[in-house]
Amino acid sequence: MSSDNGRPGRSAAEPPEQLALLRETVRKAAREPKARPRTWRGAALAERRPVARVLVDKGLVHLDRYFDYAVPAAMDEEAQPGVRVRVRFGAGEREGRREGGGLINGFIVERVEESDFPGALAPLAQVLSPERVLPPELLLLCRAVADRYAGSLADVVQLAVPPRMARAEKAAAVPPGEPPAVPEPGGWSRYPQGPAFLRALAEGGAPRAVWTALPGPRWPDELARAMTATLASGRGALAVLPDGRAAARADAALTELLGKGRHVLLTADAGPEARYRRWLAVSRGSVRAVIGTRAAMFAPIRDLGLAAIWDDGESGHSDDRAPQPHAREVLLLRAAHEKSAFLLGAHACTVEAAQLVESGWARPLAADRETVRASAPRIRTVGDGDEGRDPAARAARLPTLAWQTVREALEHGPVLVQVPRRGYVPRLACERCRTPARCVQCHGPLEAVGAREALRCAWCARAEDGWRCPECGGVRLRAQVFGARRTAEELGRAFPSVPVRTSGRDHILDSVPDGPALVVSTPGAEPPAGGPGYAAALLLDGWALLGRPDLRADEEALHRWLDAAALVRCAGEGGTVVVVAEPTLRPVQALVRWDPVGHAMRELAERAELGFPPVSRMAAVSGPSEAVAEYLAETELPVEAEVLGPVPLPPARQGAAARGARAAAGGAVGEQRERALVRVPPGRGAALAAALKTAQSRRLTRRAGPVVQLRVDPPDIG
Template sequence: MSGENGQDQRRAGQEAPGGEQLALIRATVRKTRAKPRTWHGAALAEGLPVARVLVDKGLLHLDQFFDYAVPAAMDAEARPGVRVRVRFGARVVGGRREGGTLHDGFIVERRTDSDYAGPLAPLAQVLSAEPVLAPPLLALCRRVADRYAGALADVVQLAVPPRMARAERKPSPEPLPYPPAPEPGSWTRYGTGPAYLQALGRGDTPRAVWLALPGPHWPRELALAMAATLAAGRGALAVLPDGRSAARVDAALTEAIGAGHHVMLTADAGPEQRYQRWLSVSRGAVRAVIGTRAAMFAPVADLGLVALWDDGDSSHAEPHAPQPHARDVLLLRAREERTAFLLGGITSTVEGAQLVDSGWALPLAASRDEVRAAAPLIRTVGDGDQARDEAARAARLPSLAWQVTKEALTRGPVLVQVPRRGYVPRLACDRCREPARCSACAGPLELREQTGTPHCGWCGRPAADWHCQECGGFRLRAQVVGARRTAEELGRAFPRVPVRTSGRDAVLATVGAAPALVIATPGAEPVADEGYAAALLLDGWALLNRPDLRAGEEALRRWALAAALVRPAAENGTVVVLAEATLRPVQALVRWDPAGHAVRELAERAELRFPPVARMASVTGTPAAVADFMELVRLPAGTDLLGPVPLPVAGPSGAGRGRAGAPTPPPGEMWERLLLRVPPGAGAALAAALKEAQVQRVTRGAVEPTFIRIDPPDIG
C-alpha cells in the first residue's frame, strides 16, 4: 500500500483525471516498478493487478492516492468508481503487511504496476459494484478541494451520498424522450428572456445574472429554462436554498414537461429515497435535477445548464470542510463542463454584480415599466417617527402601519416579518439599558414566555434573582422583541383576526387567501395563495446594525423576498418598512432597484479591496497556533495581512460553529483570527500555500489546530 508507512507519500490529485500536479510531501520517492501477482498464496488479478484507491480519511497530510493489490476474485467488480474497504496503517512484518484498521474508499484507477517498492496489501472488500465516483465527478471534487485548500476525501464525502444497499438493488427507470421546446411564457416580461430560452434550446451556453420580478412567477420561469435545455438533448441542474423553494420549482417543472424527466434531491426525501434518486441520475436514467445545496455535485450526464437561485442565502454555504459555496461550485462546473449558467434572485448579490461587470455573464432583467407593474407600493416609517408615535408604544405599530394593516385585512392576509424568533430574546436593565447577563457564564438573558422567569440563552440557568452589575437595578425591559411576543401583541390589537406564526420550530409552506396575520422570521415566510394584501417589515435596525460587511445587502435581500410575496401596487399591495428612510438599502427597496444597490456595493468593495474584488482567507486558532502557522506559510507576493484580532468567546456549550460554519473558541480560551488578502488571480496560489502550511504543521506534530477558511462570509 503506497505511502502507509511514510516512505513515499504522494499528494492526492497527482493521478486524478484533469487534476494539477502537486508537490511531493517527501523530497525523495523510490519508484521501483513492482508487479504483484500473488499475496501469500492468493492469486491476484491478471492484466491490471493494482488498484489506486482514495481512502476516506479526510486528513490533509494523507491527501493522496494509495495502491492496493486486487485479488483475482474481485477482478470483475473492482472497477474505477466503486466503493471498497481497505486496510490502512498496516506494518511490514517478515515481508508481509499486518495489522491496520479497515477504512472505506473508492477505486480511482486500475493499473499494471505501482510506484511503491514494497508488498501491496490486497483490497479487503468490494462494498458495491456500483461506480458512484465517475472520472468527471472525481475531477470536479479535485478542483473544489484545491480551490478551498481542503482534502479530496472531504469533498467526495459531500458529493457522494452514503450507500443504501436496498436502493442499489432497485432498477432505475428507462430514460424518457426529450420534451419539446417550451413557449417562453412569462419570460416575455424580460427584454432578452425569450432569446435566452432560444439559446438554451439550440444547445448554446449563454451565461446570465437574472434579476427576477416580484411575484409568484419565478419558479415556472426557472422551470422553463430547464425545459428548454432538456429539449436540446442536454441535462439541467438547479440548486435552491431550501426544500420549500425546491418544491415550488419541482411542481412547476412537472407541470411544464410532465413527470419522469427529473428528480428532486433534498433531505426531506430520506436517505434511501434520496440515494435512489441520485443513482437514477448517476446511471443516466434522469437528465434533470432540482435540489438543495448538496445537489451542486449531482452527476448529471451531458450537463447543459447549471442554475442557482438566491445565492445570497447562507444555506448555500456548506458548513462541513472544506466549506464550499454552491455558487462557486456551479461556476467551476460551468467553466469546466462548458454549460450555460443562470444566477437568479429577487435581488442581486455583489458576486452577481461582479460577474456582470467583468463581462463573464450578461444581465437578464425587466424594464422599469415591468418592474413598476409587478412590485408593491413601498412606504417607510423611520425609527424616530416610530419613537414619537403613541400607537407604537402599545402594539409596536406606528399609525401608518396600523392603518395599512387594518385596511389590508379586509382584502386578504397580512405578512409581518420579525427579525428575531422567540418571545423576548434579549433583555436589558430598565434603569441604565445595560444588556442583562447571566451571573454564571455572562450569557444573554431571555424571556421565553410572558409570565416566565428569565433564563440564560447560553447555559439555560434561571435568573430569578438577577440584578444589574452596572447600576444595581432589579427591573428588566425588552431590548429585542421576538416573533412570539409580536404575535401576542398583534393578536390583542386585532382580536377578531386569526394569527399564524412561521419560524424555525414550525415553518408554513402556504397560507390561504382569507384575512389573517402571518408572523414570520426572515426566510420562513409562507406563500399566500393570491398574494399578501400587505406586509410589515418590523425592526429594520436589527438587520442593518449587524457588524458585518454584508449587513445592508442582507437586509435588502430579506426585505425584498418578503415584499415579493405581496400583490402589485395596482392591486393595492403595500409594504411598510420600519427603518430609517434615508439609508441606502431602504431607498433601494423603495425604488425596487436591487441591481443598482449591488453595483454601488461592488464599487465600494473595489475601493476597499474587499471580496469579491480581492480573494481572502482566514486563519483562526490560538495566538500561538496562528503565529506558528505564519512562520511556516509561504504566501504569494502581494499578500496583505489584516489582524490578527481576538474572536468572541463561545457559550458554555463549548467550541462551536458560528455563521456558515465559522469556528468559535471554547470558553476560557483566547482565539484570534488573521485575514489574508491577495489580488485577483492569486487565489489559487494562496489556497495552495495555506494547504502546504497545514500539512507541515500536522507532519511536525502540532498540537493546537488552526482553521483555514477560503472566502469567509463574515469579515466584518
C-alpha cells in the same frame, strides 16, 4: 498526485540500526527495475492493471493523496474506477507480525500497471458494490472544489456521493425518455432578453445570465421553463435552491411542464434510501434533470447543459461541513469545466452576482423599469407623511402608518409581518442604566422565552432567577429587542378577531391560505400566501438588520426585505409594504425604487476601493492565539498577501457541542481564540489556498499543537 502504499511504515521508535537497514533496503529497491506488485498475503493478482489507486475515506489534509493497493484476481472484474471498496489502512506491531490495520471505505480512482511503491502492496479487502458512483467528471469537480477551498478531496467526495443503500442499487436502470418539446416563453416574455435566452438553451447553446426576477409567484415556472428548454436540446439540467420549501415549488412547476418521472428532487426530506435511489437514477443516465438543495450541486448529470441556482444570497447555499463550499462557486466551476449554460436568479442581487456581470462573464437578464413598477407593491417608509400626525413615528416600533396599513389590508387578505429576531424577548437590559443583561456563567445574553417564564441564557441555556445589574445593582429589566413571539402576542391583542400565525426556525409554514390573517415570520421563513399573495407586509426593526457589524449588513437587509416584499400583491391590486427604518439609508431607498442591481453595483464599487471580497480573495484562520500566530509565521503566503489581524473572537458558547469541537481541535474551553484574515488580489486565490493547505498539512504531520480552522471565502468578515 503522489501515491503511497496502503499500509503505513514501521514505528519511528525502532532501534537506529533497524532504521538504517530499512533505509538501505528502500534505496536498493528504488534502484531496481519496477516489477509487478507483490502482496504480503500472497494473493493471486489481476493479469491487467493489477494496481488500484484508492482515495481513502480519511478527510485529513495531510492524507490528501491516493494510496496504491493490489487488485486480487477474484476482484478484477468488479474493481473498476469509481466503485466503493474496503481497504486496510494503518498498521501496528503485534508479536513481531505486521498487521494490516483497520478496514475503512474508499473509492478506486484508476487502475494502473505499476506502483511507485517498491515494497509489497496490501490487497483490496472488498469491493462493496460494482456501482461506479465516482465517475471521472465528478472526481475532477471534487478535486477542483477541494483545491479552491484548501480542503481535502475525501471531504468533498463525502459531500458529493451520498451514503450507500444496498436495496436502492437493486433497481434496474432504464433509458431516458425522448426530449420534451421546446416550451413557450411564458413568464420569460416579461423580460426583453428572456425568449432569446430560452431559445439559446433549446438550440444547444451555453448562455450565462444573472436573472433579476420580478416580484410575484411566477419564478418557479420561469425556472422550470429554462430547464425544459435545456432538456429539449438533449442535454441535462440542474437547479439548486436554498431550502426544501423553495425546491418543492420548483419541483411542482417542473412536474407540471414535464409530467411525473422525468426529473428527480434531491433533498434531505426524502430520506437516505429514496435520495440514494434518485441519485443513482441520475448517475445511470435514466434521469437528466435534477432539482434539489445544496447537496444536489454535485449531482452526476450526464452532458450537463444548464447549471442554475436560485437566491445565492441565502445562507442555506453554504455547506457547514468541511471544506464549506458555496453552491454558487461549485456551479460556476461546473459551468466552466463542462461548458454548460449558467443561470443565477433571485429577487435581490448579491455583490458576487454583480461582479459576474461587471466582469462580462455573464449577461444581465432583467425586466424594464415599467414592468418592474407594474409588478412591485407600493413601498412606504415611516416618513411617508406620518411625522405631522405622529411626531414619534420614526422612533416607534409600530408607528401609526403601520397600524393603519394592517387594519385596511386585513379587509382584503393576509398580512405578513417580518421580525428580524426569533423568540419572545431575545435581548434585555437594565431598566436603570441600560447595561445589557448577561449570564454570570458564560457571559452570554439573557433572553425572555415567555411572558411568565424565567430568564434563560441564549448561549448555555442556563436559567437565571435572581438577576442583578453588576453596574448599578438594579433588578428591573427592559426589552432591547422584541422577538417574533412577542410581536405575535401584541398583534393578537390588537386584532383579537384575526388569526395570528408564526413561522420561524422552530416551525416554518409551507404556505398560508388566502384570507384575513396575520403571519409573523423571521427573515427567510416567510410562507407564500394563496391567491394573488399578501395584501400588505410590515418590515419591522430595520435597525436590527442594518446595524449588524458586518460588511454584508446592507446587502443582507435589502435581500431580506425584497424576498418578503416579493410575496405581496402588486401596487395595482392594492399591495403595500411598510418598512420601519430610516428612510434616507441606501438599502431603504433601493427597496423604494426596487433597484437591487443598482445597490449591488454601488456595493461592488466600494468593495473595489477597499479591496474587500469579491474583488479580492480572502481566507479566515481561527483558533487559539498561539496556534494562529505559529501557523501564520510558518505559512509561505504569496508575496501579494496581506494579513489583517488577528483579532479576538467573541466568547464561544459553552454547550456540549462547543466543548466537543474544542476538544477535537486540541484546545480547551475558555481559552482565548483569535481570527486573522488573509487577503490576496484577484487571480491569486489558488496560490493562497495552496499555501494554506500546505501549511496545515505540515502542522498535522508534525502534530504541532492545536489545529487551526481554515475558511476560504468566509461569509462574514465583520
